[in-house]
Amino acid sequence: MLETLKRVFVYARPYLRFFLMTLLFAALGVSMSLAVPVFIGEAVDCCVGKGSVDFEKLVKIIILLALTVIFSTFFQWLMSLCTNKLAFLTIRDLRADVFNKLERVPLKYIDGHTKGELTSRVINDIEIVSDGLLQGFTQFFSGIMTIIGTLIFMMMINYKIAIVVVILTPLSFIAASKITKASHDSYMKQSKLRGDMVAFAEEMAGNQKIVKAFGYDKRAEEKFDEINNAYGKIGVKATFFSSMTNPTTRFVNGLIYASVGLLGALGVIGYSTFIGTMTVGKLSSFLAYANQYTKPFNEISGVFAELQNAVSSAERVFSILDEEEIADDSDKEVLTSCDGTLSFSNVFFSYDPKVKLIRNFSLDVKSGQRIAIVGPTGCGKSTIINLLLRFYDIDSGKIELSGKSISDITRDSLRSCFGMVLQETWVFTGTVAENIAYGVPDADRERIIEAAKAAYAHSFIKRLPQGYDTVISEDCGLSQGQKQLICIARIMLMDPPMLILDEATSSIDLRTELRIQRAFLKLMEGRTSFVIAHRLSTIKNSDVILVMKQGNIIEQGNHAQLIEKGGFYAELYNSQFVS
Template sequence: MPNEEQAKRGPRFGGPMHGMGNVEKAKDFKGTLTKLAKYLGTYKLRLLGVLLCAIASTVFNIVGPKILGNATSQIFEGLIAKIGGTGGIDFESITRLLLFLLSLYLISALFSMIQGWIMTAIANDVTYRLRKEISQKINRIPLKYFESRTFGEVLSRITNDIDTLGQSLNQSLTQLITSVITLIGVIIMMLSISIPMTLVTFLILPLSAALIGSVMKYSQKYFRAQQKYLGEINGQVEEVYSGLNIVKAYNQEEVFVKEFEQTNDKLYDSGWKAQVISGMMMPIMQFIGNLGYVAVAILGGYLAIKNAIRVGDIQAFIQYVRSFTQPIQQLAQVTNMLQSTVAASERVFEFLEEAEEQQLTNNPASLEHLVGDVSFQHVAFGYNPEQLIIHDFSTDVKSGQKVAIVGPTGAGKTTIVKLLMRFYDVNSGSIQLDGHDLRDFDRNELRNMFGMVLQDTWLFNGTIMENIRYGRLDASDEEVIAAAKAAHAHHFIMTLPEGYNMMLNEESSNLSQGQKQLLTIARAILADNKILILDEATSSVDTRTEILIQKAMDHLMKDRTSFVIAHRLSTIKNSDLILCMKDGDIIEQGTHDELILKDGFYANLYNSQFENAS
């Protein structure tokens, strides 16, 4: 369950290993498939085009062996006639047949290309549309969703699942259509040539299915083990990589290497067995296929002797037997791919169907002319309603006041901030802004009232100028520089390569923690919001810089309602009101001098820090 000190967990990605039997299955296959079909309904005209092109391409391709068989029969019969002295080979007729066959194959290839082009466009449109919808959905999902899941779980839906959906949709849908049409067409052509030879071909199928089914069933457990150990290895590598400094500091390299080798050995063993066993399927299929060819050749030769069929029909039938087994294999592969498609779709649709932050009123209150009076009235809250963290929190904060919230870890300080920002709504009681319940405001508009500086800095891959301007996107360069000067960040920025145009890397590791904090403070100064929230804003800077920042903050907080969460009690001595929290309740409140005179909980906290510092 999330709480104010919830640890941040990084992503653990298990890369996909593609193989027979290695398929994630959907919980609700039918329901998800119905949703996916409705989603694809937008592209019904293009899908109809794919279907028509697939039919045309397959039909033109299927007719080919029959025409080639007729050409072979003409050559054979012409040779027999020539030997008997009654005629010869009609090369003109054969040439016409071959040219006609060539044109058919060219037309088939053309329709196949058009089909692939249309289906690729559909798959790309679907992935683009889904990513766009997810990016919009993220901003509407409440914070509790992200706090109850790992980063990797959320990111995998945007990246891995949509990629899987797009790729498998492109391949499986076209292959499914082509395989079904090919199978039906080949059966019709085989029956038109010889019913007995077709029945012999059908008799081989149960034997093939039984052998392949047993091999797949036996290999399943090794593929599952392969995925399990692959996930463990990815997790170990990610953890060691992200915490490499700690591993080296405690000389734990050998421990992690040993753990990795043990898991890697298990992965090697399961992967080797899975690949070897699954690799047996192709030789089995080829062996059974060859048995089929032998049976067809013997029966075909017998029927040709009896003049029941022509010699060219035997050749055409053997080609159809090869074409008959291929779509069956493709359908088996499509079944696996379809499972992956539906499983990925299910995870994406689950995300898109998550409950959103709801506006509780149809006519949200206006934020114009608000001055910043905040009132907490008997607020009770718990991330789990049965386990309250805040029990009965009540206080009044006047516009322009600087309010400090102090207390031990787990007291509920950051939770109060989350309620104030409406990341969560109270279970009972109310929080009011200028006499209006926070639930009467539009969430997005309400959050425009607040500026935040947190202990955990957040900077993105971009220039320093862009990162500061994130507080107010329409700010000029001069305003950005002025904000940096107010936060005492200008001096160190000018010492960096390229100054304000220096590019921060993805983790912002090319700046110190203190420098990153100064940039976030500059961002808050630039935003110029009416209410400020500072959660351990100066915890990552040295004492000298902290004093400078404190002066800048005092100037920034003038005439603004400010909430300051601090463990260094020396930084909040000049607060207008100090709220001392313990176990979700306010146990003391007043100014610094008043609370020191009470010689209670706050005085003990303050004096203990002073004694430790001395």
């Protein structure tokens, strides 16, 4: 817990000025509030005797009391303003670092966690850390100042009773620490279940058509209820422990207050020579201070629950920051030219070391060749692309582009050589023009329109409410085919030296697909291209067709050669076209 808090405070270090201002305003505000019992005690002593009320002095005390309360409130407001600044700026930097970290972690980390879980950590967990910090900073600073100040004033009034208060106070800490320890584990489990629930809810809400089509409604409800019930049970347990903190400390502080009242009363009536003599006004002031002294302990113990929740969330956030990053390759060579030659030499790779996938894979690709990769699902077709673009690094072997090992050149320069259209379409919230110009942000409107026409997207874009200035998103109502045409237009605009088409026309109608194929044929002229396709009709004209099975190339050649061979490719082709 302490280690986690230290890491949070590292993010607060740049805003030390707000911390110092918080201390200053806390000191001024608390000092003013501590003067209030003194004035109250003096006011009481002004009117304790019948017919002997000193009205003139009483009015002056009331005026001073009012001014003190006003200034105390003003300084406490300034303190809250500074703590808000401190907490929000700290959390802003933390959230930015977490998001930037997600941009640098290996793709396997992103693949290994659900979007909902990562979203929950970046937004929900950091928000909880923010709430815990706000409450903790504000009440901790003012509480410490109040405790020190009231202790000084109590010592000045009657140090013997003050010592009794100090001796009994640790009972509050002992009670709070025992309860805090019990609640920490519960809050950790609660944070994990919260992430699971957010991930499941996002998954179900984002795929409602599939859920409805397969009649999964009831099962989804049951699974959500299961997670929700577990979350509710652990939440009740965590809340139970944390809610015990405040009443327990209040009970202990009540005992302290009663002890002070009893000892002070004995002093007022002169019954105890040990306590010494006290006036009614001084007793009133001392009781007020005793109440103020114990109050911060109640507040701080109440913060423990929020703090436990915040620490649990912070640990989940820092677990992202502690993840291994993709190694910095700024010292690697920047590939300035690409001739389109490529070779795989004895490449081995597995996502899971226990499950073998790519084994001893070798391939030589000449400049300008059109390479098609076919095979059953899970044979490693898309994995070849992941390795080629270094989304994943190979276990052993070598991949060379233009005669240079891809491990010796920067990822950015490597990926800039390729234009890629995937089966999964993706558009971001922005105008159609901005989506098309994603890879070439400085492209003018004329080039954007030319790319859209080449991708046969221009006609449907013109029919949109604001044409190329229409704002679109994932849920904007565009069909999958229309989104895919926008993705294809991106590549048309980039005009890269090499192409990767992974089921690029899977969501497009047959008529448009034929047009797109012609556009792709024109685009692929003179460029090395990789085409992954299940529909074998789309790759018949490829220079080389690689037939993969269980991570190995089992056949290689052009369409005619493979059909004549009568092997696995001929089997796949005939299953699609021969009845």
